[in-house]
Amino acid sequence: MAEESLAKSLLIEEAFYTALANGNVKASRARCLFLGDKNSGKSSLFRVLSGQMSKVMRKMSLISDADDAMTSDGILARTRSDSLLPPGLDALMDSAGESDEVFRDDIPLRPQRRSSFIRSSNQQGWSPNNSISSESGSTSGNQASGSSSNPQLSDFDRHAGKLIAHALKQLYFRNTNKSKLAECSTWDKRIPYDSVVSYLKSTSSTVTEDLNSTARLRLDFWDISGHKLTRSVHHVHLAKFGVNLIVFNAVSMLAQEEKQLQSLHYWLNSIRTYTTPTTPVLLVGTHGDELSSDDIKNINRQLNKHFMQSFGGQIARSSYDSVMFLVESQHGIKDEGAARLLEKMFDCARRQEYSTHAIPLSWVMFREQLTRLHKEHNIRCVTVSSLRKLARQVCNITSEQEQTQVLEYLHHGRKIIYPGILHGVKKDHVILNTFVIIDTQCVLEAITALIYQPSHCKETKHFQHKWERLTNYAVVDTDLMLHAWKNSKEPSEVLVSLMEALHIIYRIDDNCDFLTSHLKEKKTLQEFDSKRPGLFSSMKPARFIMPYLLKNQMDESFWEVSLDDISFYFDFHGFLPQPIFMYTIIDIMSQRGKNASLTTTICQTGGIFSLFDDIYHFNLQLYAEKCQFKITARCKEGYSAWYLMNELNVMVKNICDKHFPDVFYHCGPACPMDRCLSADQAFNRVHVLKVDFLNPNAALQCGQIRVDEHPHVKEWLPDDNIEATIAALKDRKNEQSLDNHIDHLSQSTHDELCRLLNQHTPSVKDWRWLALELMEITTQQLVRFKLQDSPSSSLLAEWGKKSHSTVQLLIKKLQDIKRDDCVQILSQWIENHF
Ligand SMILES: Nc1nc2c(ncn2[C@@H]2O[C@H](COP(=O)(O)OP(=O)(O)OP(=O)(O)O)[C@@H](O)[C@H]2O)c(=O)[nH]1
Numbered sequence: 001m002a003e004e005s006l007a008k009s010l011l012i013e014e015a016f017y018t019a020l021a022n023g024n025v026k027a028s029r030a031r032c033l034f035l036g037d038k039n040s041g042k043s044s045l046f047r048v049l050s051g052q053m054s055k056v057m058r059k060m061s062l063i064s065d066a067d068d069a070m071t072s073d074g075i076l077a078r079t080r081s082d083s084l085l086p087p088g089l090d091a092l093m094d095s096a097g098e099s100d101e102v103f104r105d106d107i108p109l110r111p112q113r114r115s116s117f118i119r120s121s122n123q124q125g126w127s128p129n130n131s132i133s134s135e136s137g138s139t140s141g142n143q144a145s146g147s148s149s150n151p152q153l154s155d156f157d158r159h160a161g162k163l164i165a166h167a168l169k170q171l172y173f174r175n176t177n178k179s180k181l182a183e184c185s186t187w188d189k190r191i192p193y194d195s196v197v198s199y200l201k202s203t204s205s206t207v208t209e210d211l212n213s214t215a216r217l218r219l220d221f222w223d224i225s226g227h228k229l230t231r232s233v234h235h236v237h238l239a240k241f242g243v244n245l246i247v248f249n250a251v252s253m254l255a256q257e258e259k260q261l262q263s264l265h266y267w268l269n270s271i272r273t274y275t276t277p278t279t280p281v282l283l284v285g286t287h288g289d290e291l292s293s294d295d296i297k298n299i300n301r302q303l304n305k306h307f308m309q310s311f312g313g314q315i316a317r318s319s320y321d322s323v324m325f326l327v328e329s330q331h332g333i334k335d336e337g338a339a340r341l342l343e344k345m346f347d348c349a350r351r352q353e354y355s356t357h358a359i360p361l362s363w364v365m366f367r368e369q370l371t372r373l374h375k376e377h378n379i380r381c382v383t384v385s386s387l388r389k390l391a392r393q394v395c396n397i398t399s400e401q402e403q404t405q406v407l408e409y410l411h412h413g414r415k416i417i418y419p420g421i422l423h424g425v426k427k428d429h430v431i432l433n434t435f436v437i438i439d440t441q442c443v444l445e446a447i448t449a450l451i452y453q454p455s456h457c458k459e460t461k462h463f464q465h466k467w468e469r470l471t472n473y474a475v476v477d478t479d480l481m482l483h484a485w486k487n488s489k490e491p492s493e494v495l496v497s498l499m500e501a502l503h504i505i506y507r508i509d510d511n512c513d514f515l516t517s518h519l520k521e522k523k524t525l526q527e528f529d530s531k532r533p534g535l536f537s538s539m540k541p542a543r544f545i546m547p548y549l550l551k552n553q554m555d556e557s558f559w560e561v562s563l564d565d566i567s568f569y570f571d572f573h574g575f576l577p578q579p580i581f582m583y584t585i586i587d588i589m590s591q592r593g594k595n596a597s598l599t600t601t602i603c604q605t606g607g608i609f610s611l612f613d614d615i616y617h618f619n620l621q622l623y624a625e626k627c628q629f630k631i632t633a634r635c636k637e638g639y640s641a642w643y644l645m646n647e648l649n650v651m652v653k654n655i656c657d658k659h660f661p662d663v664f665y666h667c668g669p670a671c672p673m674d675r676c677l678s679a680d681q682a683f684n685r686v687h688v689l690k691v692d693f694l695n696p697n698a699a700l701q702c703g704q705i706r707v708d709e710h711p712h713v714k715e716w717l718p719d720d721n722i723e724a725t726i727a728a729l730k731d732r733k734n735e736q737s738l739d740n741h742i743d744h745l746s747q748s749t750h751d752e753l754c755r756l757l758n759q760h761t762p763s764v765k766d767w768r769w770l771a772l773e774l775m776e777i778t779t780q781q782l783v784r785f786k787l788q789d790s791p792s793s794s795l796l797a798e799w800g801k802k803s804h805s806t807v808q809l810l811i812k813k814l815q816d817i818k819r820d821d822c823v824q825i826l827s828q829w830i831e832n833h834f
């Protein structure tokens with residue numbers, strides 16, 4: 001048989017690929033994130049739980065668990081441990097290395113039908129050791145040589161598994177070069193290839209039949225530091241598949257209940273934002289020994305009261321129907337609470353969708369290839385097309401559909417970030433649809449580099465004022481980011497887009513002249529393009545807000561409190577994704593009038609703006625912990641606050657529809673009842689009356705009681721003339737918009753307009769005709785414009801120096817030269833912005 005095997009060795013590779021193409025495994029791994037405030041006991045719990053495991057396979061701190069002495073690379077503690085070695089694969093432990101590890105993780109572990117082994121066991125070159133099965137504890141004796149339905153796993157199986165794992169490893173490392181197969185020293189001469197095929201086939205069917213097995217699951221622990229910077233980036237790790245632990249100090253919960261509840265709410269809110277409504281969350285209280293049974297009951301009551309209504313679909317309960325899993329880390333592995341917690345973690349992981357599916361073996365192989373790319377070649381960002389090639393050529397995943405599926409699968413388990421499928425990323429986004437991140441670490445390093453200037457940036461005076469702007473105003477532009485990341489291995493342009501898609505930075509509309517002349521400068525990226533030819537030379541300059549660097553508190557001195565102030569609320573019912581707040585702030589900023597007399601200021605929880613060209617002044621404050629926006633408005637005489645609320649309602653609705661369609665809210669004035677029974681007990685949220693904007697005259701009620709006649713509410717009811725007022729205001733705004741100076745065109749509209757006008761097509765009148773329409777122009781001037789990169793841009797800049805150069809006039813001139821395409825763009829801009 002050895003000869004036969006040898007003779008067939010060149011076919012073995014093919015046989016493996018066939019088997020790989022057909023084989024399935026249970027994807028028995030789940031990612032557990034440890035989230036929570038600083039010093040809540042995450043790392044201690046991590047150590048306890050790791051000790052609870054039958055074996056801890058790997059423990060690795062990717063970044064040191066730095067505490068107070070934070071350095072730029074000590075921000076995130078990410079201790080990773082892969083736990084629970086599947087019993088059947090002990091035998092594969094002897095050789096270290098990523099490929100073995102994958103097999104430890106993922107190959108089917110309880111082969112029940114072993115006919116292939118049995119048959120091959122009689123063959124030469126393979127000497128099974130018929131001994132006691134460690135799995136079941138029952139003896140197998142010589143059964144392996146006769147029975148074809150022996151359900152036990154013997155050493156014989158393990159031996160086979162080991163050889164197969166080794167063989168596959170050899171194959172992976174050699175890629176597809178068949179001619180080198182014969183050089184493969186260790187495996188191919190010992191295993192009959194048909195046995196290998198049968199083994200893989202038998203195990204695949206076993207796995208499919210054995211889906212309900214509870215013994216095969218591996219948890220990966222990710223212990224995330226409680227440093228405050230982590231708050232702004234922790235969600236990069238949050239994904240559809242996984243178990244999330246929110247760890248809190250249960251003793252502090254008693255001492256500072258309000259603060260601790262708000263903190264728990266923050267984490268729950270964030271998890272709910274970036275996962276699905278059923279992704280499990282476990283609330284874990286530490287310092288269990290210091291609590292009495294009454295304390296425990298009290299905490300459970302509070303947790304139920306505050307969180308069950310909004311997050312009940314995600315929060316797991318213990319077998320005692322308790323919301324809090326109480327642990328005492330000092331007991332180490334003997335802690336009963338930790339054992340119960342671990343059991344629940346497994347239970348939650350098992351219930352997740354992917355645990356019950358059989359995953360093709362080729363996907364396992366693909367996962368391993370990604371690990372190799374990262375570990376051996378230090379590659380963290382790759383193109384989608386190269387990954388598809390890898391999947392096709394190395395892992396035999398040929399259909400494009402399946403390639404996409406495997407990428408999605410790995411993305412939902414956060415092995416990778418596949419930005420193209422992140423929520424809100426457009427299909428035509430060139431950068432985000434081109435790349436895949438295979439190590440989330442690069443995103444974390446990127447943000448750290450922006451907060452702690454890299455040394456090469458400190459030397460460059462040119463960028464100093466931009467750093468100051470970032471530090472003082474939390475405003476960063478592409479120019480600065482590309483410079484800060486110029487030494488990173490990943491393309492900086494990808495990082496910019498990724499940070500935006502992951503809500504770490506928020507784009508400011510070009511039309512928004514926030515923070516005055518500081519931001520006027522619009523530098524092109526030519527400097528970088530020349531140094532880095534190729535990639536994304538067309539990346540447009542843009543500015544962003546980085547919320548992490550915004551001030552915590554608002555400077556209220558910008559707002560003089562007046563008796564005329566009116567307040568109303570947006571109530572998000574206990575769940576408010578943080579990005580909605582940021583998008584709202586930025587939208588308001590971009591719509592504020594250019595003549596505003598009020599200084600705009602924003603902070604992490606609110607902002608002060610002047611909206612709609614001096615018609616309204618209002619103060620917007622958001623209490624994220626209470627999931628309500630409170631707006632205090634001061635209206636110019638003769639204008640209704642109801643109108644302002646209507647406008648803001650449309651704005652918030654658009655934001656929700658675009659980014660978080662599942663979020664629901666309502667808005668209106670606060671309930672005027674003294675002891676309002678509808679007030680939300682959790683966090684003492686204000687009871688917000690629900691205004692029906694489609695039917696403005698509808699009654700406002702608190703429960704069954706009409707409150708329309710209450711003086712505080714009456715001022716909200718639109719008067720009979722509301723529709724006429726709205727129409728008049730709209731007309732006025734249209735006039736204003738048409739009177740707008742062309743300087744206020746958004747960058748994208750301006751660029752598109754110029755692009756169209758620059759095109760030189762014989763039958764169409766280009767920028768030169770427009771120039772003749774717009775001003776008295778000499779031939780020399782025309783030549784000068786022509787020499788520019790974008791003649792239209794220069795023309796508009798020249799013409800824009802005059803005060804009467806309005807969008808309205810430009811539209812008229814474009815109509816005169818029959819450029820309806822350009823007129824359409826300007827009309828669209830007016831529609832979007834006013
Ligand atoms: N008595 C007692 N002490 C605990 C327990 N859990 C944590 N501690 C202590 O609390 C302190 C902080 O614990 P860590 O596990 O480092 O906290 P952490 O959440 O990892 O903190 P960061 O990584 O900074 O976010 C340490 O001194 C621990 O010994 C517990 O259950 N009981």
Ligand SMILES: [Mg+2]
Nearest residue numbers: 042043077225
């Ligand atoms: Mg820690």
